[in-house]
Amino acid sequence: MSDAERNHRGQLAVSLASGAVFGVGLAVxxxxxxxxxxxxxxxxxxxxxxxxxxxxxxxxxxxxxxWRITKRRSPVFASRFGIPTRRDIxxxxxxxxxxxxxxxxxxxxxxxxGVTSLVGGAPPVVAFVLAMVASLAVTARIESAR
Amino acid sequence: MHLSPDWIRAAIGGALIGISATLMLAFNGxxxxxxxxxxxxxxxxxxxxxxxxxxxxxxVLGGLAVYAVTPAAFAAxxxxxxxxxxxxxxxxxxxxxxxxxxxxxxxxxxxxxxxxSLVATLTFITTGAVxxxxxxxxx
Numbered sequence: 001m002s003d004a005e006r007n008h009r010g011q012l013a014v015s016l017a018s019g020a021v022f023g024v025g026l027a028v029x030x031x032x033x034x035x036x037x038x039x040x041x042x043x044x045x046x047x048x049x050x051x052x053x054x055x056x057x058x059x060x061x062x063x064x065x066x067w068r069i070t071k072r073r074s075p076v077f078a079s080r081f082g083i084p085t086r087r088d089i090x091x092x093x094x095x096x097x098x099x100x101x102x103x104x105x106x107x108x109x110x111x112x113x114g115v116t117s118l119v120g121g122a123p124p125v126v127a128f129v130l131a132m133v134a135s136l137a138v139t140a141r142i143e144s145a146r
Numbered sequence: 147m148h149l150s151p152d153w154i155r156a157a158i159g160g161a162l163i164g165i166s167a168t169l170m171l172a173f174n175g176x177x178x179x180x181x182x183x184x185x186x187x188x189x190x191x192x193x194x195x196x197x198x199x200x201x202x203x204x205x206v207l208g209g210l211a212v213y214a215v216t217p218a219a220f221a222a223x224x225x226x227x228x229x230x231x232x233x234x235x236x237x238x239x240x241x242x243x244x245x246x247x248x249x250x251x252x253x254x255x256x257x258x259x260x261x262x263s264l265v266a267t268l269t270f271i272t273t274g275a276v277x278x279x280x281x282x283x284x285x
Contacts, residue, residue: 012200014173019201022166022178022249023208027219029159030152032209034223038284039150041274045283050153055252057160058167062257065168070258075175082175083258084245089265096244097251101270103236105277108223110248111241112180114234115202116209122222124230131234133188136181139242140189 010077023116029054032117034108041105167254170201179250180205181241224285240270 001009030036030051039048074080104110107128109117114132117125167178174197183198212219223230241247244266246255251270255263278284 011174011197014169015197015201016204016207018166018169018174018178019204020208020211021162021169021204022180022201023205023210024212025159025162025166025208026205027159027209027212028162029156030219031159032219033221035221035285036150038278039148041271041278042284043275044279047147048150048284049147050150050156053153053156054160054163055248055256057157058164058253059160059256061161061164062167062171062253065164066171066254066257069168069172075171076173078175080175081171083177084255084260084262086262087260089262093244093262093266094269096240096242097266097269098240098244098273099236100240100244100247101273101275102277103233103238103240104248104270105274106236106281107225107230107233109233109237110180111184111237112205112247112249114237115180115184115205117220117222118206119209119213120217120220120222122220124223124225124227127227127231128223128234128237131231132238133184133234135235135238136185136242137188139239140185143242144189 007077014077022112025058026113026116031110031113032120034113037108037110037113038105163249163253164257167249167257177250177254179246179254181237181247182245182250185242244270 026032031054037051040051070081109128111132114129118129170176170178183201186194186198246266251263251266256267
């Protein structure tokens with residue numbers, strides 16, 4: 001097996017494993033219970049801050065890891081790191097994040113928990129994911145046509 | 147304020163998400179942003195689809211593993227079908243325009259101290275909170 005082939009296979013295996021760990025993490029954390037998520041966002045009502053520990057735990061682990069790992073010359077199965085480098089704050093970023101937040105508050109799902117929750121097979125979850133996927137695709141097409 | 151005692155599960159789940167993002171970075175050199183990963187499947191560039199598809203398969207398999215043990219870890223949103231679809235449209239358009247969601251900005255971006263991700267995260271938490279307040283609060 002060539003190095004390129006070995007790296008390619010390695011990347012695919014790690015992607016599957018990373019997805020599985022992510023899915024377990026989401027389901028364990030409570031992020032796959034949309035009313036709990038809405039409770040986290042309900043600052044003015046019966047605010048349940050417990051889900052702050054999801055982002056807190058993830059950021060704590062990944063901050064330590066990120067700054068150690070990126071000191072290396074390259075990742076294990078690729079020639080370089082592909083990390084976003086933009087630093088500008090533009091209207092698109094803020095408007096996009098604002099719209100995303102509205103959808104997150106409305107349904108109680110962000111993209112990961114939506115996809116993971118497909119295992120429950122509930123119709124509103126399927127509707128959420130289909131609408132999300134379709135609108136991602138349409139927005140991407142409009143962007144690339146411009 | 148009502149801190150639910152399952153904050154410990156939240157922290158453990160969060161740590162697992164951090165480990166997942168760390169695997170992706172250390173081995174593949176990539177950022178674990180779910181909206182970006184889905185976006186690259188529905189709007190593909192050649193040779194850049196398989197790893198994304200496998201990540202999403204893993205995401206569902208991970209969910210399935212927890213579902214097999216504790217189905218109560220999952221709940222359907224307490225909204226009508228149309229509202230759920232509308233939420234999906236806002237999330238799809240918003241994450242594409244804003245280049246990320248809770249994972250790409252909230253976890254990966256904050257971990258590398260990205261100011262863009264900090265701005266995005268504060269923005270979506272704020273509009274999310276306003277939306278919940280305007281739609282009757284959590285049940």
